[in-house]
Amino acid sequence: MNQKAKITINRTRLLERFLRYVRFDTAADPRSDAYPSSEKQRRLAELLASELAAMTVSDAHVDENSLVWGTVPATDGDLSPTVALVAHIDTSPEAPSDRVSPQVIERYPGGDIRLEAGNQITVAACPALESLVGKTLVTTDGKTLLGGDDKAGVAIIMELAQTLIENPHLQHGKLRLLFTCDEEIGRGTDKIDLNKVDAMVAYTIDGGGAGVIDVETFSADAATVRFQGNNIHPAIAKGVMVNAIRAAADFVAELPRTRMSPETTSDREGFVHPHSIRGGVGEASVELILRSFDADELNEYAAMIREAAHAAADKTPGVEASVEVRRQYRNLRDGLQRLPQAVDLAEIAFTNLGRTSTQEIIRGGTDGSQLTEKGLPTPNLSSGQHNIHSVTEFACLDEMVEATEHLVELLSLWSDQRS
Template sequence: MFDKYSFTVREKFLRYVTIDTQSDPHSKTSPSTEKQFTLSRLLAKELQAMGIADASVDLHGYVYATIPSNSEKKVPVICFCSHVDTAPDCTGAGVKPIVHENYSGADIVLPDDPTQVITTREHPYLSKKIGEDIITASGTTLLGADDKAGVAVIMDMANYLITHPEVKHGAIRILFTTDEEIGRGVDHVNMEQLGAEFGYTLDAGERGVVEDETFSADAITFTFYGVSAHPGYGKDKLVNAIKVASAFIDSLPKDELSPETTDGRYGFVHPVHIEGIGEKVTVEFILRDFVTGKLTAYADYLRDKANDALKIFPGARVDVQVREQYRNMKEVLDQYPQVAAFAKEAVERAGMEVIASSARGGTDGSRLSFMGLPCPNLFTGEMAFHGKHEYVSVQDMEKAVEMTVHLAAIWEEKGSIA
């Protein structure tokens, strides 16, 4: 089926990662950075050049496009989704991708900063990639495989289906979002315009992975208020909010309940931002767990810690705000078992072993599932994301293309509506 196909995913990926699309959590605009439009507009033009006439970019930088059905059956409309932005954690400006052909298994020293070394000890999946073509950045930026690998996979899938009409499929909607990395990826998705019944995000890592479960997530903000006074005359008057917030942070456990001390199905509380002055300090946390109900317990735990800090500093006070971010997609996907089942069959048809996995994070699919679009997350090969050691295997991306093509065909074969 793919023996004579010349994959385009590699060349597309290498082109896309050179475009800086870093999102900004402190921006109030949508998208949060104007530069995300650069890639979105390019993608729409490339889709149009393939013959997908309705490809367009909306005012939020989202790309919508349709691969029309070529089946006589009535098939549910499915959507493939990836995001164009890269994470704020590490710069995405001036990415210089390097292809390490026929990877030998040795440590990869990144040339623009030789202190940046990608080792199989720290990245054991890399040891499985011997003989494959590995793409990295040059050492001073992230690569952007999260999620430009997913974008490139979907674009190559579209190319394959357009040029191979013998593969029967229903209508397929393509959605590229902005600002996923800062939790706003689907804030402005027009579900009526999207018009899909089921979906898949392409934003997972290892070859063969199908994620039908994610964390549930809340954000909680503590604003500590002190009492301002001239420090020269502050005795029995001044209450320093910086010290209150510091005591609060210092009271958190050092050996549990944090990202650096948990894995598997254990959740965590994680301070992500702190700012302020002596009179007022704001501390922002994210709360994560696979069991949604535990988020309330985590919030109560932090409130207790904050109140303990107030007891040390009489006169201080605190305001607490909790905001829902996303919920575990499994709560929805369990109602539509065929969505993940078809994805697993597609992995197998592409000659891979299925790795059923739970994501210790969230995807656009987490929220889309609760917006009426049941949406598991599928592999792209992107690894070590959000940092300078990010890498991706070309062969993993090609296998992801195969998987998505098989998935479109499976929906036409088995998902048709009587």
């Protein structure tokens, strides 16, 4: 059921939504054990719930965990499977996120983009710009990230919901809406009740560019390596002080640098990434992430970390080393094989719209990785994001419009799949 000619997405309203959402600072806090890790995420959650309620989504609400829920009723008599759409409201803690100042570039003329802070988004570093000439781009002033990861996805889902409500002739089954917290620190699905989702299939709207269906992700673990030393005033330290900082530095130096690091790997190669080091003479710790498309390989990475940690401790007599490895998520691929239609219908929707699409792998993960592992097949779809987690991040409005159109068509195809 090709509905391409029957609907026009309100791009002005979609842009206004996006600009409104990115101004909220919603950075996740990896140092917090709370959920959500930062209370400021709830402020955006409450806005989204109020906007859904204003659209007549009668069950729109924010739960005790700051997850936003809502349902767009079916127009096909509830004869087809329920589909869930998921996006996350938190942003990465890896770049500044307060006082985001979005800048809109209408009809991008091509070439490098100079930001107000003096830095640039260059074509050399982001070749995707070459295909975006003439389109509308949204950047920041160069001082903060934009938050298109994943507020582009949030805005797309919100605009889709309003579009469906305003156009009851569009055929679709029951649509469950879910906005999560703390995806950026690997906790996005921790508080999701799949019985409450009550869907056959879900899609995260959290991908880059346009026309991409992400069907594989890394498998992922995290590790914390702690070094216990002994601090004392340096004036009386001889023979007594045991400097944990030295052991932590030696440990990081032991890790591969020309292989198995994010800086030197691509495609299907995995890595071990030390991303945070903190502490003092008495105790120091290193936080790492372990990534591979082969989950079994993570065990090898963990063994390498343990060996490197104990080797580093041996160089500073008296230091004690401990290693904690935590499971995060697993490759999307295996779970998607349980429901091939999840990917097949997404491809057909692109074809029906006269667009090409590609199936790709993510050198990272999404909420969909964990949802799929828990039993809810959840591919990831494009949302117009570019240069994520960076002060040179930007989003393309035209690609966001296309993503919304794709979801309209995809939901129509699911409506043809009678339960």
